[in-house]
Amino acid sequence: MSAGYSAGQESARQRKLALAHDRAAAEARAAAGRYGAAAVSERRVADGLSRLAGRGYHLLPDRQWPGSRRAQVDLVVVGPGGVFIVDTKWWKDFQVVLGRCFRDQEDVTDDVLRLADLAFGAEAALATVGLAPGEVRPIMVMADRTGIHHSISTVDIVGEGDILRHISRRGTRLTPAQVDAVLAATMLHFPALGSGLQTDSVTAQVPEPVLDSQDFDAPLLDEDEVDSALLEAALAQPIEHWMSFLHPDQAKLVRRSFNGPARIRGSAGTGKTVVGLHRAAYLARSRPGKVLVTTYVRTLPVVLRANFARLAPELVDRVEFSGVHQFARRILDERGIEIRLDPEKAKDAFATAWSTVGRGGPLASLDSNSTYWSEEIEYVIKGRGLSTFDQYAECARPGRRRRLTLDQRREVWRLFVAYTDNLRRLGVADFPDLILFAAASLRKQPLTGYSSVIVEEAQDLSCAMIGMLYSLVGPETDGFTLIGDGQQSIYPGGYTLSEVGLSLQGRGVVMDVNYRNTAQIVDFAQSMVLGDEFTDIEGMQQRADRPTTVTRNGEVPSVVRSTSETIEDETIVSRIRALISRPDVSLGDIGVLTLTTWHVRAVLSALKAARIPTIELEKYDGSFVDAVKVGTVKRAKGLEFKQVLLPRLKSHHLPGAGRHISATQSESTRERAERERRELYVAMTRARDGLWVGVVGTPAPVDRPRPLSR
Incomplete structure (x- = not known):
């Protein structure tokens, strides 16, 4: 081979290398511009959200992605509305089609789902301080865009111009003290950059293609729009703090997975219903299909639905709330099976x-x-x-x-x-027929579409009801959850899960810390059922579960005697007026509960005559109403009130009275007496802060209630 040929070949090779370097340099310069644009857009999102700082929010930019040495999280926001993980994307031709995310023709749904996984892991970490699942919100922000609102899995996809309002709409869900606790845990879970993280981690997250370069100094919201968004946050209806911040044990229980049917039990006030609502939201977010929340009391699902709508408004179409009879009726109606209830x-x-x-x-x-x-x-x-x-x-x-x-x-x-x-x-037909007809129809033609069933107040349902509901999901993981307390059973008869063919071995949880009532109310209510035994749905003969801890103290319950119902009505009116004179009590915080419907009518008449606004529990839908709630104890199951008035009792109803049943009384009489005591126990434990008991008739000697051992 000649020297000239060799030089020519080398020259051609060098030219190719030069061209390759030129192309690499050009690509590097273009990439640097894109990375700079992304950094600017991320900074602009953070700057826009900085207006929330005056509302108690904390912005944590450029945090380390847990478990990764290269990836980073653009921004984590912690404040009264919860925790928000913000990932800014500078994507061109973005669209969502049939639940999939596309950039141009490329399916980038996996990028979105990685953000959902990140939030899922953060939920578990923050549950250790009590933040409820669902309060960690992953948000993907489309830079320099507005008017975008999509959801894929648990990720909200919004435009840069929508992010401030989107976060503001969450309203107030955490107290300042809770925000501080969550912030400390968040900073541990998402550490600041610098712990061995690669300096080019931002560039690894920037996808192609990108938008054309623009003026990134121009804000997408003007001052009036920002002020409007912040005003919307201020006016957002706050929900009860317990809905978003739980005891750490409760928060962990919400996320706990059971490899078959499971049960959550515990005495009144331990937070079973709250955990049930959060668990419904968690299951709806984490698995396909609908979640059914059902119970025996017809009016309770309406209230639970209203509470759930405030807790997780984005999931209201994924969770169905229905009384068990209403559910059975719907099944029959949809299948054209006629049954005449009368x-x-x-x-x-x-x-x-x-x-x-x-x-x-x-x-x-x-x-x-x-x-x-x-x-x-x-x-x-x-x-x-x-x-x-x-x-x-x-x-x-x-x-x-x-x-x-x-x-x-x-x-x-x-x-x-x-x-x-x-x-x-x-x-x-009668109401039991409704269940039996629906159960028979489901055996012939199973119903699909439900991934989970949660049964509130499970002890009040019948064996046939449990069997019908269990047929919807079977032994699937996290498919069937029973919530209840055998001590609060107020209907005759009972059942055991073995009759339905259900075993809960290793899948039962006992909640034993009372968060609702004061210790004084717990002592008084427990003395109503002291020594009574009952057969639990798991087949065990047992006595009432006593909470190991009662977290609050307050006033000793009042027992007021009246010689006539007329005098008692006057006392009830005086009691209500005294309560609402307190700064922390409104009419809507008061419940007047009775054992019978005719006593409900009598109380309503007395309060109407005194011009005190009222609402019957039959008509209460969970919305705020500035009126005293009046209803039977059965209608009050699953509810709570700051103050409870329990009128129209007799001397033998009081703790310690009438417990020595004579030998001439029948077993059925004893059964009714025990059931009535459980009903009064339920009524008393609806009271959060104060309990007033009215007794009509001649006084009788009453044993002192024995204090609850703690």
Whole structure:
């Protein structure tokens, strides 16, 4: 090979190298410009959000991505609205189509989901200080854009011009002290850059292609728009602090995963309902399908839905709140299965059956009160969906004190058959039929679409109800959660989970710290049920769970005696007026609870005459209303009030009274007395700060309540 050829080849090689270097230099200069633009846009987002500092927010820019040596987090914002992880993107031709994110033709959904994973990890870390899941909000900001609002998984995608208002709309969810605790934990979880992080970590996060270069000094919001956004934040309706900030154990429980059906139990005031609401939101965020939250009390789901809408407004279409009977009715309606519910005719059907089969027979000699036997049919026979006498003959009947011989059970079955025949003759059904029809339909044609079912006040449901609900999700991980307390069971009869074929082994949690009531209210209420036993839904005979810790102290409950209901009504009015004179109590903070519906009507009439605004619990939907709430104890289940008035009691209702049952009283009478004491226990534990008990009638000696050991 000649020297000239060799030189020519080398010259060509050098020219190619030069061209390659030129291209690399040009690319490097262009990249530097892009990185600079990205840095400016990130800085501008931070500058725009700096206006929140006067509202108690803290901005943490350029934090280290946990677990990574190269990646960084553009900005973390901590304040009254929660925690916000902000990632700024300088993307061109961005769009969201069918739940996927595209930049030009490239699918960049994985970039969005990485941000969701980052927030998920932060939730776990911040749960150690009590921040509830869902209060960590990942936000992807499109630089130099406005009018963008999308959601992919848990990530909100907004324009740069929308970010201030987007954060402001969260309102006040944390107190200043809670913000401080969360801020300290956030700074530990997202450390400042410099701990071995590569200096080019920002550049690694900048994608292609980018927007054309623009004037990045021009803000997207003018001063009036900024002021409007901040005013919106100030006017955003704050929610109760406990909704967003829990005890760390509660926050961890919300996120806990169970590899099958699970149960959360604990005495009144331990926060079971709060945990249930947060768990519904957590499950809705973290898995596909809808979450069903259901319970026995018809009016409670309406209130829970309103609380949930304030807690997680973005998830209201992912979580369904429904009473168990309403749910069954919807299933039948959607499937074209006709069932004619008529409670009055159902009562007539039973009355006729009792007159022909029960009255004058063996059952009447055992208990002449036909209500006991109608309860036996509703809760024991139909509540389990028993279809043969042999099934009933072998039924354990937990919760029913009176033991029945085989012959006595045959008489009950005769009464049941007569009642059933009367229903058919009248062409009507009762409420247990509604459940049984729906359950049968679901066995034939299973319903899909639900990923999780949460049952509030699970102890009040029937065996058939639990079976119907369990069929929606089966033994899937985190599919079925029961929440309740056997001590608060206020309906006759009962069931055990083994009857449904459910085992909770290793998947039960007991909450034992009372956050709601004062120690004085807990002592008073516990003395109502002291020594009473009940059969829990897990099949164990046990006594009331006592909270190991009560976190608050307050006034000793008041017991006021009146010689007539008229005098008591005057005392109730005086009590309410005295309460609302306090700076921390409004009419809407007061609940007047009674054992019967006619007592509700009497109280409503007395308060109306005194011109005190009221609302019946039957009509209460969870929205704020400046009116005293009046209703039965059953309607108050799952609710709480700062102050509770419990009028129209008798001397034997008080703690320590009437506990020595005479030998002549029947087992069914004892059962009713125990159930009534549990009902009063429920009523008293609805009170957060103060409890007033009204007794009408001649005074009787009452034992002093024994203090709760703590």
